[in-house]
Amino acid sequence: MNSYERFCFNLLGKRVKGQREQYASLRNDLLSSRSKTPFEVYLSTALVSSFIAGIGMAVMLGAVTYLLDIPTLVAKMYKGQVPDLMYGLSAYSLILGTIFTVIVSLIFFGGFTYIAFLIYPSITAGNRRRSIDSGLPYAINYITSMSTAGITPAEVFRLLGDSPIYGESSVEARYIAREIDIFGRDLIDALRIVSASTPSLRMKEFLQGAMASISSGGNLTEYFRTKSKQYALENRQSQKQFLDTLGLMAESYVTAIVAGMLFLIILQSIMSVLGGEKTPLMLYAVIYLMIPFGTMMFVIMIDSMTPET
DSSP states (O other), X not given: OOHHHXXXXXXXXXXXXXXXXXXXXXXXXXXXXXXXXXXXXXXXXXXXXXXXXXXXXXXXXXXXXXXXXXXXXXXXXXXXXXXXXXXXXXXXXXXXXXXXXXXXXXXXXXXXXXXXXHHHHHHHHHHHHHXXXXXXHHHHHHHHHHHHTTOOHHHHHHHHXXXXXXXXXXXXXXXXXXXXXXXXXXXXXXXXXXXXXXXXXXXXXXXHHHHHHHHTTOOHHHHHHHHHHHHHHHHHHHHHHHHHHHHHHHHHHIIIIIIHHHHHHXXXXXXXXXXXXXXXXXXXXXXXXIHHHHHHHHHHHHHHHSOOO
């Protein structure tokens, strides 16, 4: 907790403590994202930051509106009919416009900052979920190898936590080892706590299965081996499905962006020549807007679909 977070907590911490039930989703997202910031500190920081952002932008935009006399400029640009009430308020247009700008800026920028603080933990948890799902088959292979060598389950998770090559799966293993080594819990309780807070459903299923195997006295090594084969098969199937989808996206890009835009360019060029247009706006729109925007959209779609490496 840095000095700014400490200041926010000292300012609003007592009031925020009574709102834990109202922000259950935020608390779960903070746990899933493995944030080191406690809920009360995070929410206090969000509220103070939202207020500062709203006030700062309100003051800045209000000053710009007042100094540049924006209401008068808007009135000069407006060509429509004005209600009679507006004529009576025209003498106060600068003051009213400044007040309106300040209020709108305070609400918009303050609210946007607050919403961004609330959404950020869920985005981080989602990124962790994808990373865990992509690395879990390899992490389980490592766990299976260690367990086959006769290493105890608790030590297996410690070793996995010390192996950063497995990404966020190693982070979950470190939390299991922390529950055992620092808080003195047994392996089943540690698995239960981490499985309740992990953002990955596959990791949750794996840990709950390990708990059931330990509780029933089953062969934990055989369970690890079975899950290793299952996740390896699922990983191959998901990669094949992604490659098929990527091929479909490539065909769609060639059809829509390459061939389709080329057809539009030729068509618009011919129409411009026949119509005698000196500034073919539609042709400019196709070249400078539709092609870059369409390409960017395809890049964003493929990037969002691409599994973590």
